[in-house]
Amino acid sequence: MITGRLSLLIKVQKEREESLQAQFIKAQQAFLQAEAKYQGLANYRTEYIQQSLEQGSSGLGGRQFNQYVNFISKLDQALTQQGRVVQQSRNVAEQRRQSWLKMQTKRKALEKLVEQALLKAQISADKQQQKLADEYALQRFYQQLQLAEQESNF
Template sequence: MANKQLELLVKVQLEREEKLQANFVQALQYSRQAEQKYQGLADYRTEYIQQSQQQGSSGLQSRQYNQFVNFIAKLDQALEQQARQVSQAQAVMEQRRQQWLAMQKKRKAMEYLLEQQRQQALTKAARAEQQMQDEVAMQQFVRRQSS
């Protein structure tokens, strides 16, 4: 009976572990997307500065220069915001990874306990069988001796 309950607990733990693994995978994907978005913004900023420098070599009006500076400032703000998102996404991903690993460890411990109980039951059954065989052999020996 205890084995059946433990088997049920292991099954429940496995289902929880699978959900936590799916949550981790989802967080990992989100983190990678956030990193890609950050890298895309950083690349765009670099390209924009290079293009603006090429255009500026022939001279810029003050209005164009102000637009350039303002746009770079907005890109910098967007990069800072995206960097925070990347950091948060990585923190969530790590938290979910730890939850998944903890659940996996718990399930493995339960499986180990279940296996130990199975081995004990097999050992107990083998001893009982051996005792029964010994008793039968003893009875046969006693019968032969008395006849």
């Protein structure tokens, strides 16, 4: 029956949906980790600059100043790279979320189709049952009518 095949298809869709959901969760976690790493780098950069300013107020040599500037430059590069990682992981998470939601929509549409097919089958069965009940009642009526006629003929 068609509902049996659709039920099997729904089962497969659910499995795919669960797989896509797991992929989304994993991608979302990767995004959150990348974002936390970015925030950690940004906080470290801010603290490092703060320390540099504090030490600079008591006087710095040219070499030490260049080391601070170079290190801050490397932190900026690391922040830029990590910013790209954050954006990429955000994009991947969003793509995975969209795939998961699409599969969820397909599954729900199939479930609705099965529900409609079952309802249609139930309505058809109810009509058939009512038709049989009507035919039985009509036959009983005719039998009783014939019995009444036979009794009146005696």
